[in-house]
Structure formats: structure tokens, C-alpha cells
Amino acid sequence: MNSGNFKNMSIRYLLFTKPRASNIQKRHFSEEFFWWKHLENAPPDSILGIKKIYNMDKNPNKVDLIVGAYRDANGKPVILPSVLEAEKMIEKKYTDKEYAPISGLPQFNQLSAQLLLGPDSSVLCNQLNATSQTVSGSGALYVSGKFMAQFFPGNTCIYLPQPTWANHEAIFKFVGLEVAWYRYCDPKVSKLDFEGLMDDINKIPEKSIAFFQGCAHNPTGVDPSQEQWCEISQLVKKRQLFPVFDVAYQGFASGDFYNDAFSFRTFLQDGHKVAILQSYSKSMGLYGEYQISKLLHEIYVVR
Numbered sequence: 001m002n003s004g005n006f007k008n009m010s011i012r013y014l015l016f017t018k019p020r021a022s023n024i025q026k027r028h029f030s031e032e033f034f035w036w037k038h039l040e041n042a043p044p045d046s047i048l049g050i051k052k053i054y055n056m057d058k059n060p061n062k063v064d065l066i067v068g069a070y071r072d073a074n075g076k077p078v079i080l081p082s083v084l085e086a087e088k089m090i091e092k093k094y095t096d097k098e099y100a101p102i103s104g105l106p107q108f109n110q111l112s113a114q115l116l117l118g119p120d121s122s123v124l125c126n127q128l129n130a131t132s133q134t135v136s137g138s139g140a141l142y143v144s145g146k147f148m149a150q151f152f153p154g155n156t157c158i159y160l161p162q163p164t165w166a167n168h169e170a171i172f173k174f175v176g177l178e179v180a181w182y183r184y185c186d187p188k189v190s191k192l193d194f195e196g197l198m199d200d201i202n203k204i205p206e207k208s209i210a211f212f213q214g215c216a217h218n219p220t221g222v223d224p225s226q227e228q229w230c231e232i233s234q235l236v237k238k239r240q241l242f243p244v245f246d247v248a249y250q251g252f253a254s255g256d257f258y259n260d261a262f263s264f265r266t267f268l269q270d271g272h273k274v275a276i277l278q279s280y281s282k283s284m285g286l287y288g289e290y291q292i293s294k295l296l297h298e299i300y301v302v303r
């Protein structure tokens with residue numbers, strides 16, 4: 001097969017397009033073969049819909065704040081110098097395309113865990129962690145959700161802040177978890193509804209799963225204060241809940257990776273067993289690396 005044919009064929013299979021009529025006859029495809037022909041389009045993604053409206057807007061002063069990605073003064077994408085440097089190092093170091101171990105590159109996992117918890121963390125020093133690489137933060141949500149749906153011994157209902165990133169609900173339902181809510185933000189005043197949050201968490205059935213965004217909450221930008229995190233941690237302990245932290249914006253809230261780790265580090269200090277789902281899409285400007293498992297993200301579970 002020459003390379004031209006090969007290219008056409010792989011594109012056809014990738015895009016699930018219908019082969020031309022002549023090919024259908026040649027290969028004796030029956031009508032039933034196109035089992036996807038009755039499928040309806042999924043509803044349009046609301047965020048990408050805003051992007052469409054943005055593109056149509058003629059205002060010269062418009063600013064794109066839709067996706068959490070770095071931009072320069074002219075609105076152009078920015079690649080962090082550290083990322084460029086890392087790419088050069090990777091290019092030199094990895095000369096083959098062999099399989100990584102099933103849970104990812106050990107060194108990547110170890111350094112990711114250190115970035116989250118600090119190199120002196122007693123969890124890491126005592127090797128109490130299990131860390132896996134996944135395809136981005138969405139992959140971490142999916143894998144951890146599937147893991148909990150299958151193996152969590154308590155109530156497989158995950159309690160999410162109201163509101164939260166729309167895909168949290170979608171992914172967790174998709175993997176078979178039940179989803180419920182606790183109050184988080186009062187939309188009228190864009191302020192944390194701390195009383196509502198504590199009240200609702202206090203009513204969550206024991207041994208359920210409580211989900212938090214570790215910092216820079218999406219979509220509100222509203223986080224509990226350090227004192228409030230300490231109180232939440234105590235309540236979660238009292239209710240014997242399993243805390244799961246989604247950390248998609250470490251560094252975005254305070255400008256400092258260490259400060260933005262306060263929530264989950266506090267929970268660990270308080271003796272919780274936790275799951276932390278880490279993404280570098282935003283914090284390191286790596287959205288475009290979705291397809292490359294080498295540079296990716298992790299799910300992190302403490303035993």
C-alpha cells in the first residue's frame with residue numbers, strides 16, 4: 001500500500017466518515033454496518049459557544065477570558081520558558097517511543113506528587129502514596145471516578161459544590177457515581193456561602209465522597225479562607241467522608257504553588273486519606289499536549 005492510500009484510509013477510520021458508494025459495493029457493506037447513523041449530535045459545548053460569539057464580536061478592545069490559558073499583551077498564546085527548556089531536555093533524553101509503565105513514568109509521578117505535597121511531606125517520605133499518570137485533569141477525573149464507582153466501600157455518591165465546572169457532574173455520572181450537591185457560592189453576591197456549605201456537608205451521609213476544588217474554584221473564583229479550610233477539614237473528618245481534591249489551577253489563586261496547596265495539605269496534616277487530581281493544562285500552559293502522554297497529568301491517591 002502506498003503512503004497516499006494509507007493516509008486516506010486512516011483519516012476515514014478516524015473520522016468515522018461514510019465510505020464512498022463505490023467502496024461500499026466493493027466491500028459489501030450492509031446498511032446496518034453504519035450503526036452510528038441514528039445517533040444525534042451532542043448539544044454544543046457552552047464554553048466553545050461563547051468563543052464563537054467572541055470571534056464574531058467586532059469590538060477592538062475585546063479580551064478573551066474564556067479558557068484559563070496564558071496570553072501575552074497582544075492576546076497571543078504564551079509558552080512558558082520553563083516548558084520550552086523542559087521540551088529541549090526531553091528531546092535529548094528520550095530517544096525511543098517505548099511503552100511507559102502502566103501507571104506512567106515513575107519519575108514524573110514522583111515529581112508531581114512532590115509539587116503537590118512538598119518534598120518533605122511525611123506521606124511521601126513514608127511512601128504512603130500511589131500515583132498514576134493520566135491524560136490530563138479530565139483523565140484523572142474519569143479514572144478516579146471509575147475507581148471509586150467500582151471500589152469505594154461506602155456510599156458511592158459524590159457531593160459537589162454548587163456550582164462547579166459542568167464536566168464534573170457529567171464525568172462522575174458517566175462512570176457510575178451518584179451525584180449530589182452542597183451549597184458553595186451565593187451567586188447574587190459572588191461570595192462563599194460558608195454557612196450553607198458547612199450546614200450541607202454536616203448532613204452528608206457518613207462514608208460518602210466529598211469533592212472540593214483545591215484552589216481557584218471554577219467557575220466562581222471563590223475559595224474558602226485558610227481558617228475556613230481548617231474548619232471544613234474537621235467537619236469532613238467528623239462525618240467520615242472521603243475527600244477528593246481537583247487541583248486544576250495550582251498557582252492561579254495566590255500566584256504561588258505552595259500557598260495554593262493549603263487546602264489538601266491541611267487535610268493530610270489532619271490525618272485524612274485523600275485523592276488529589278492534578279492538571280497541568282492551565283498551570284503550565286499545556287492544553288495542547290493532550291495527545292502526548294509523556295508530559296501529562298496525574299491522579300494521586302493516598303493509601
Ligand SMILES: Cc1ncc(COP(=O)(O)O)c(C=O)c1O
Pocket residue numbers: 135136137138139165213218246248279280281282297
Ligand atoms: C476545575 C477543573 N478541573 C478539571 C479540568 C480539566 O483539566 P484538563 O483541561 O487538564 O483536562 C478543568 C478544565 O477546565 C477545570 O476547570
